[in-house]
Amino acid sequence: MDKFAYKYLFVEYRIREFISNLEVDTKLNGERTIAKELGISYMTVRKAVENLVVDGVLYKIPKRGTYVADRVR
Amino acid sequence: MDKFAYKYLFVEYRIREFISNLEVDTKLNGERTIAKELGISYMTVRKAVENLVVDGVLYKIPKRGTYVADRVR
Amino acid sequence: MDKFAYKYLFVEYRIREFISNLEVDTKLNGERTIAKELGISYMTVRKAVENLVVDGVLYKIPKRGTYVADRVR
Amino acid sequence: MDKFAYKYLFVEYRIREFISNLEVDTKLNGERTIAKELGISYMTVRKAVENLVVDGVLYKIPKRGTYVADRVR
DNA sequence: GTGGTCTAGACCACC
DNA sequence: GTGGTCTAGACCACT
Numbered sequence: 001m002d003k004f005a006y007k008y009l010f011v012e013y014r015i016r017e018f019i020s021n022l023e024v025d026t027k028l029n030g031e032r033t034i035a036k037e038l039g040i041s042y043m044t045v046r047k048a049v050e051n052l053v054v055d056g057v058l059y060k061i062p063k064r065g066t067y068v069a070d071r072v073r
Numbered sequence: 074m075d076k077f078a079y080k081y082l083f084v085e086y087r088i089r090e091f092i093s094n095l096e097v098d099t100k101l102n103g104e105r106t107i108a109k110e111l112g113i114s115y116m117t118v119r120k121a122v123e124n125l126v127v128d129g130v131l132y133k134i135p136k137r138g139t140y141v142a143d144r145v146r
Numbered sequence: 147m148d149k150f151a152y153k154y155l156f157v158e159y160r161i162r163e164f165i166s167n168l169e170v171d172t173k174l175n176g177e178r179t180i181a182k183e184l185g186i187s188y189m190t191v192r193k194a195v196e197n198l199v200v201d202g203v204l205y206k207i208p209k210r211g212t213y214v215a216d217r218v219r
Numbered sequence: 220m221d222k223f224a225y226k227y228l229f230v231e232y233r234i235r236e237f238i239s240n241l242e243v244d245t246k247l248n249g250e251r252t253i254a255k256e257l258g259i260s261y262m263t264v265r266k267a268v269e270n271l272v273v274d275g276v277l278y279k280i281p282k283r284g285t286y287v288a289d290r291v292r
Numbered sequence: 293g294t295g296g297t298c299t300a301g302a303c304c305a306c307c
Numbered sequence: 308g309t310g311g312t313c314t315a316g317a318c319c320a321c322t
Binding site: 079080081113114115116117120135136137 | 299
């Protein structure tokens with residue numbers, strides 16, 4: 001983790017790793033749950049997820065959840 | 074439209090009005106189409122739609138479209 | 147209040163009214179407090195304040211608060 | 220810069236880097252100046268700065284300037 | 293000079 | 308066709 005300039009880059013990496021085995025449209029755990037799992041703050045997870053949405057790796061449906069998109073590599 | 078300080082506020086109002094009759098998850102026209110319909114630039118429509126996404130009124134799935142969310146009013 | 151198409155327009159009106167007597171740079175109550183005072187949801191206040199920031203009537207300093215700006219008319 | 224998927228992510232990174240040594244409430248250069256310095260368009264800088272404001276890293280006072288917020292790291 | 297809005301195009305990746 | 312990014316200008320209000 002030391003090699004990441006920002007924590008959220010680390011979180012992004014971990015999420016990418018985690019979802020690489022998942023089907024497209026799989027629902028992820030909530031951001032607060034992920035935060036607890038990684039022992040990291042909610043805001044950091046929020047930022048990481050947001051970036052992954054921008055990257056097209058995840059997509060969000062408000063009030064429903066975050067899902068694996070089709071640009072997972 | 075004259076009563077709106079900014080065009081994007083006008084666009085927000087028009088979209089809110091338009092979708093008030095629509096079911097959740099209804100797909101909207103593309104942003105470029107909306108721009109043409111309103112005789113307004115694409116980037117301005119993007120800003121309005123983005124605001125409505127922040128408000129939880131719409132949600133976007135990248136490369137797929139923009140949809141009515143469940144926080145309409 | 148019936149004459150407002152959206153609640154947040156009503157809230158905007160009330161806030162404008164309230165701050166019209168205040169000095170520039172006066173700190174407002176928190177958005178959740180305002181929500182309770184008006185008996186209205188936090189999200190609605192959030193939206194109203196956001197619009198007033200866009201209008202230059204209020205400005206926000208993250209983690210610190212919302213303040214009366216100099217465009218109060 | 221090549222390692223960033225989008226220019227605005229590069230700009231975000233550069234600004235984060237730049238302000239990491241600065242005091243809270245330090246005023247940044249104007250967005251057009253930053254754009255020229257980085258040889259990039261004004262609207263792209265605006266998007267990056269907007270993201271950093273959402274992140275709580277910067278805050279803006281309209282017509283006055285952009286400042287370092289207290290959530291720097 | 294500042295942030296804010298707006299235009300009228302462009303190219304990209306993906307579906 | 309979709310959303311997303313980006314450009315290179317413009318005009319505005321206010322400081």
